Amino acid sequence: MSTAVKIDGLEHIAAAFRAAGDAGRTALMPYFTLGYPDPETSLDVIEAVAHAGADLIELGVPFSDPLADGPTIQRSTQVALEQGVNVARCLALTGELRARGVAQPLLLMGYYNPILAYGVERFVEEATQAGADGFIVPDLPPEEADALDAACTAQGSALVYLLAPTSTPARIALVAGRTRGFLYLVSLAGVTGARGQLPPDLAAFVARARAAAHTPLAVGFGISTPAQARAVGALADGVIVGSALVDAVTGADDPPGAAADFVAGLWRALERPA
Amino acid sequence: MPALAELEAAYAAMRADAAFQAALDDLMRTYVGRPTPLTHARRLTARLGGAQIYLKREDLAHSGAHKINNALGQALLAQHMGKRRVIAETGAGQHGVATATAAALLGLECVVYMGTVDIARQAPNVLRMKLLGAEVRPVDSGSRTLKDAINEAIRDWVTHVDTTHYLLGSALGPHPYPTMVRDFQSVIGEEARAQITAQAGRLPDMCVACVGGGSNAIGLFHAFREYPGVRLVGVEAGGAGIASGRHAARFADPRLGRPGVLHGTYTYVLQDPDGQIALTHSISAGLDYAAVGPEHAYLRETGRAEYTHADDAQALEAFQLLARTEGILPALESAHAVAEAVRRAPILDPNQIVLVNLSGRGDKDLETVTQALNMQGGVQ
Numbered sequence: 078m079s080t081a082v083k084i085d086g087l088e089h090i091a092a093a094f095r096a097a098g099d100a101g102r103t104a105l106m107p108y109f110t111l112g113y114p115d116p117e118t119s120l121d122v123i124e125a126v127a128h129a130g131a132d133l134i135e136l137g138v139p140f141s142d143p144l145a146d147g148p149t150i151q152r153s154t155q156v157a158l159e160q161g162v163n164v165a166r167c168l169a170l171t172g173e174l175r176a177r178g179v180a181q182p183l184l185l186m187g188y189y190n191p192i193l194a195y196g197v198e199r200f201v202e203e204a205t206q207a208g209a210d211g212f213i214v215p216d217l218p219p220e221e222a223d224a225l226d227a228a229c230t231a232q233g234s235a236l237v238y239l240l241a242p243t244s245t246p247a248r249i250a251l252v253a254g255r256t257r258g259f260l261y262l263v264s265l266a267g268v269t270g271a272r273g274q275l276p277p278d279l280a281a282f283v284a285r286a287r288a289a290a291h292t293p294l295a296v297g298f299g300i301s302t303p304a305q306a307r308a309v310g311a312l313a314d315g316v317i318v319g320s321a322l323v324d325a326v327t328g329a330d331d332p333p334g335a336a337a338d339f340v341a342g343l344w345r346a347l348e349r350p351a
Numbered sequence: 352m353p354a355l356a357e358l359e360a361a362y363a364a365m366r367a368d369a370a371f372q373a374a375l376d377d378l379m380r381t382y383v384g385r386p387t388p389l390t391h392a393r394r395l396t397a398r399l400g401g402a403q404i405y406l407k408r409e410d411l412a413h414s415g416a417h418k419i420n421n422a423l424g425q426a427l428l429a430q431h432m433g434k435r436r437v438i439a440e441t442g443a444g445q446h447g448v449a450t451a452t453a454a455a456l457l458g459l460e461c462v463v464y465m466g467t468v469d470i471a472r473q474a475p476n477v478l479r480m481k482l483l484g485a486e487v488r489p490v491d492s493g494s495r496t497l498k499d500a501i502n503e504a505i506r507d508w509v510t511h512v513d514t515t516h517y518l519l520g521s522a523l524g525p526h527p528y529p530t531m532v533r534d535f536q537s538v539i540g541e542e543a544r545a546q547i548t549a550q551a552g553r554l555p556d557m558c559v560a561c562v563g564g565g566s567n568a569i570g571l572f573h574a575f576r577e578y579p580g581v582r583l584v585g586v587e588a589g590g591a592g593i594a595s596g597r598h599a600a601r602f603a604d605p606r607l608g609r610p611g612v613l614h615g616t617y618t619y620v621l622q623d624p625d626g627q628i629a630l631t632h633s634i635s636a637g638l639d640y641a642a643v644g645p646e647h648a649y650l651r652e653t654g655r656a657e658y659t660h661a662d663d664a665q666a667l668e669a670f671q672l673l674a675r676t677e678g679i680l681p682a683l684e685s686a687h688a689v690a691e692a693v694r695r696a697p698i699l700d701p702n703q704i705v706l707v708n709l710s711g712r713g714d715k716d717l718e719t720v721t722q723a724l725n726m727q728g729g730v731q
Binding site: 140141142144145147151155158163164165189190191192193194195216218241243244245248266267268 | 352353354356492493498499502505506509510511512513609611612613614615620622624625626627628
């Protein structure tokens with residue numbers, strides 16, 4: 078850690094949302110897959126993303142069967158897995174990002190079985206030591222998350238739950254009540270991946286979540302352009318962009334440069350009109 | 352999650368609905384051809400020189416396997432839920448064919464996801480599904496088999512959840528699927544228990560069934576679970592042998608088979624030390640899956656059922672033996688159960704009974720069997 082005083086993950090995340098809000102901006106949260114297209118390049122890309130305006134960063138932990146992901150992120154995690162990027166390697170890469178001076182809150186996003194295989198408590202402890210502030214596990218609903226929840230509580234880390242737009246009021250209340258750090262609103266019924274346009278009922282969904290939430294709201298899935306980010310930014314406290322960033326990097330001559338340009342474009346779009 | 356809650360509520364209502372049950376029973380009788388017979392395999396019994404072998408003939412159910420029991424039940428449920436579209440995954444193609452059949456019967460739109468490896472080795476079933484009006488979508492990710500077809504089906508479901516029911520084909524996945532699929536398949540065991548009592552005057556000493564996800568096995572076992580004198584034996588796919596690591600025997604290989612989470616189920620899963628899901632292998636596409644239905648993990652843990660495995664070669668041998676002694680070509684999946692009966696019967700007494708679930712017919716496997724036999728010098 079480059080910071081002199083260690084603060085806990087929850088506080089770190091809350092401060093990032095607060096700082097963005099104070100500056101009149103919606104928080105920008107890019108996602109990138111650890112180890113894609115190779116471990117060293119992924120570090121360069123994420124470092125560039127950090128300098129280009131990310132307020133928080135999601136780090137993808139590869140899994141062989143990423144159910145919630147569309148083709149872009151599936152491919153990126155497959156490439157990372159082929160290079161041996163397992164949980165242990167992801168924790169080491171997280172530590173390297175801190176060593177390079179990346180100061181933003183870092184959230185590890187990955188599926189449950191690799192975490193279970195690593196050991197839930199050990200995973201949260203070591204990830205927190207490495208510099209992670211929170212966790213997003215899309216295939217683990219709150220009802221099944223007691224072990225991970227307890228481990229996160231012990232470390233002061235965030236455990237962020239996803240909320241689908243098809244959720245009933247009771248489900249919204251349950252998930253909003255359990256999430257810690259922020260609430261991850263899935264913009265549409267479906268998997269991750271760039272889409273042509275935003276779902277028409279997004280504003281109503283965000284409003285329903287807002288009424289139940291005690292945390293900031295971040296919206297992800299399907300957001301790929303500055304215009305879409307701006308539209309979502311008018312509704313939510315945070316905007317998550319993943320597949321489009323992976324697409325921007327894929328095949329680029331200068332992956333960190335391509336990532337920085339893409340994220341800077343999103344950042345400019347998220348300034349709220351005074 | 353909201354979709355699972357909706358399904359759970361609809362299923363609970365349907366279970367208690369006499370009109371729904373009557374409609375399903377009627378289809379089972381007049382369309383599927385139930386009850387399927389229980390056949391005393393006399394020549395096979397004589398050849399093995401031990402216990403009497405009886406075959407529960409799910410191969411004679413319409414569309415050629417037990418899969419239709421569950422497919423029709425869920426398709427009827429989908430219709431009651433107002434869903435006009437059903438999607439399914441398939442490995443061997445039997446569940447895909449059953450779903451396409453049920454969808455055609457009830458006038459539902461049908462999309463079946465199938466790994467490209469399985470499409471290549473189960474070509475007749477691909478054609479059958481298309482002829483039945485289903486769209487077969489090839490899945491080219493991961494191992495390109497059943498697990499990956501399930502991934503794609505789940506991705507489709509979360510995208511079209513308003514209009515679509517995911518017609519999962521085995522006793523797997525998140526609640527309520529394992530329970531619901533077992534209930535729809537338990538007709539196998541209920542019939543078999545009545546039939547063996549009528550035909551042999553007693554219960555069997557042993558029930559044997561193959562276990563991929565485990566729906567035909569749980570459908571047979573469920574009716575016998577309260578009879579402690581009946582041993583329940585599940586047979587996993589030993590593939591190229593346990594030591595090779597190329598198999599689908601979740602319970603047999605402690606290096607790869609450990610408790611884990613796949614497709615919303617906590618159960619035994621073949622996985623590497625990092626928790627990545629392992630690639631599986633079996634000569635039978637229907638058993639080629641990395642996880643086992645959670646109720647089988649429970650039955651094993653409590654000791655109520657025991658699990659063993661038969662490898663590709665043993666299944667192939669059993670396939671031929673059954674063909675020549677009884678005039679029945681079993682599905683390669685079911686041939687694994689026959690292989691276990693072949694092992695067990697000779698060491699049992701002739702007044703004992705082994706009841707084997709012949710879960711499907713083997714027409715779909717002729718290409719695979721021909722290739723495998725050609726490698727051994729051809730059909731003799």
